[in-house]
Amino acid sequence: xxxxxxDPDLAFAPHDHARCAGDAMARAETSLALGGQRLxxxxxxxxxxxxxxxxxxxxxxxxxRLVADGYGNQPPVAYRALEFLEEQGLxxxxxxxxxxxACMHPGEVHAPAFLICRACHAVAEAPAGTLGAALQAAADxxxxxxxxxxxxxxxxCPACKATAGTATRGIA
Amino acid sequence: xxxxxxDPDLAFAPHDHARCAGDAMARAETSLALGGQRLxxxxxxxxxxxxxxxxxxxxxxxxxRLVADGYGNQPPVAYRALEFLEEQGLxxxxxxxxxxxACMHPGEVHAPAFLICRACHAVAEAPAGTLGAALQAAADxxxxxxxxxxxxxxxxCPACKATAGTATRGIA
DNA sequence: GTTGACATGTTATACTGTAACGCTATATCC
DNA sequence: GGATATAGCGTTACAGTATAACATGTCAAC
Numbered sequence: 001x002x003x004x005x006x007d008p009d010l011a012f013a014p015h016d017h018a019r020c021a022g023d024a025m026a027r028a029e030t031s032l033a034l035g036g037q038r039l040x041x042x043x044x045x046x047x048x049x050x051x052x053x054x055x056x057x058x059x060x061x062x063x064x065r066l067v068a069d070g071y072g073n074q075p076p077v078a079y080r081a082l083e084f085l086e087e088q089g090l091x092x093x094x095x096x097x098x099x100x101x102a103c104m105h106p107g108e109v110h111a112p113a114f115l116i117c118r119a120c121h122a123v124a125e126a127p128a129g130t131l132g133a134a135l136q137a138a139a140d141x142x143x144x145x146x147x148x149x150x151x152x153x154x155x156x157c158p159a160c161k162a163t164a165g166t167a168t169r170g171i172a
Numbered sequence: 173x174x175x176x177x178x179d180p181d182l183a184f185a186p187h188d189h190a191r192c193a194g195d196a197m198a199r200a201e202t203s204l205a206l207g208g209q210r211l212x213x214x215x216x217x218x219x220x221x222x223x224x225x226x227x228x229x230x231x232x233x234x235x236x237r238l239v240a241d242g243y244g245n246q247p248p249v250a251y252r253a254l255e256f257l258e259e260q261g262l263x264x265x266x267x268x269x270x271x272x273x274a275c276m277h278p279g280e281v282h283a284p285a286f287l288i289c290r291a292c293h294a295v296a297e298a299p300a301g302t303l304g305a306a307l308q309a310a311a312d313x314x315x316x317x318x319x320x321x322x323x324x325x326x327x328x329c330p331a332c333k334a335t336a337g338t339a340t341r342g343i344a
Numbered sequence: 345g346t347t348g349a350c351a352t353g354t355t356a357t358a359c360t361g362t363a364a365c366g367c368t369a370t371a372t373c374c
Numbered sequence: 375g376g377a378t379a380t381a382g383c384g385t386t387a388c389a390g391t392a393t394a395a396c397a398t399g400t401c402a403a404c
Contacts, residue, residue, distance in 0.1 A: 011314075012314055012315070012316070013314075038370090038382080040382065042383075043382095059361080060360075072384045072385075074384065074385055075361065075362080076361090076385085077383070077385095080382080080383080095267035095322070096267060098360060098361095098391095113307065115310075115311055115314060115316045115318075117316075118319070124314055124316070126311065126314060126316075128310070129306060129309055129310045129313075130306045131306045134301060134303045134305075135285065135298075135303060135323065137301055138287075138301045139327070141298075141299055141301075142184055142185075142296055142299075143184070143329075143330040143333075144325070144330065145328045145333055146325040146326075146327040147328070148325070148326045148327070149323070149325040150268060150322065150323070150324045150325070151321075151322070152323075153311060153318040153321040153322070154318075154320045155317045155318040155320070157314075158314070158315040161317055210401095212350095212351065214351085215351095230390085230391080232390075243352085243353090244353045244354075245353090245354090246354055246355080248353080249353070249354095251392065251393075256351095270390080346404085348401105348402095349400100350399105350402105351399080351401095352398080353396105353398070353399085354395100354398090355396085355397100356396105357392100357394080358391100358394090359390105359391075360391065360392090361389080361390075361391090362387100362388085363387090363388080364385105365385085365387105366383105366385085366386105367383080367385100368383075369381085369383090370382090371378100371379085371381095372378080373376105373377085373378080374375105
């Protein structure tokens with residue numbers, strides 16, 4: 001099983017990966033400490049796995065890597081850590097892919113929106129812009145109170161658009 | 173297994189159910205005919221099931237009802253019909269619930285947005301408003317081309333907000 | 345009435361997610 | 375330090391969701 005160095009980048013543009021991962025981990029430690037939450041070994045390693053791989057991983061992919069590090073090898077081990085991290089706003093769940101990805105700017109309140117390339121499987125966390133407000137407005141007209149939201153779009157990233165028609169593997 | 177008359181209404185406000193279902197079926201026939209697509213028996217019945225039940229149904233729930241009508245009793249029968257209807261814009265998939273619901277206004281181009289009550293499980297298709305534009309704008313900044321989108325919010329509908337704290341069953 | 349394309353029926357299996365139980369580690373209180 | 379309470383982890387077992395692959399049937403065009 002190959003490592004994931006060759007996998008598509010999380011954002012569509014290149015950037016300082018090590019730095020953004022390190023920053024995210026540091027912020028995670030701080031924000032958990034402030035909230036009185038415990039970043040245990042499994043949770044820390046799970047977050048690291050997502051930060052390192054730098055793309056959306058399925059729960060069972062995460063589990064495989066936890067197993068390789070000597071942690072429990074049953075699904076709940078991964079799911080519990082992922083759910084905890086999601087509740088803490090450190091990880092996002094991408095329902096379209098049945099996958100999880102590390103949050104690139106934890107701490108900031110945001111209704112995460114994801115852009116998923118169907119050709120190269122890259123996933124980018126989109127700038128929120130007026131999205132949150134627009135969703136809130138839609139909910140308001142029905143007097144609905146939003147607690148959590150999922151916003152995901154499937155399409156083509158700039159790179160795959162450029163090579164459109166060539167050897168890309170589709171998601172459907 | 174009880175019928176679904178007591179299930180939460182699709183929209184949060186009462187309305188003329190028979191009429192909206194009938195309209196939707198009529199529009200479905202027209203739009204499929206124009207596109208040269210075939211509304212076969214299974215597909216038609218599947219759409220009817222979703223329109224009648226008037227809430228989000230899992231694929232296996234749809235399958236149960238198809239079986240009761242004498243259709244094939246294996247998952248692909250339901251999944252194929254549902255996928256076809258989704259491609260045609262007649263059905264929406266609600267990923268948060270692993271469920272499907274009939275589109276309430278097929279034909280109109282729209283980025284469907286769903287409001288899901290975690291207490292009573294009602295699902296409403298939210299007015300699009302500026303949502304589509306906001307999502308498009310977010311994608312534009314990354315030069316991403318959107319082909320399909322999933323927008324779902326979990327929270328409390330007006331009725332469940334009113335009875336907050338009383339006997340409601342949570343989704344989580 | 346044969347051909348070809350599309351749709352359905354069916355088998356089998358893969359993938360995703362969770363309930364429940366017992367043990368261990370950590371924190372707290374005395 | 376030792377008792378107690380709580381949260382987290384490991385494990386078993388299973389439930390729920392989805393799809394690949396192939397066989398059969400149906401329909402329209404020629």
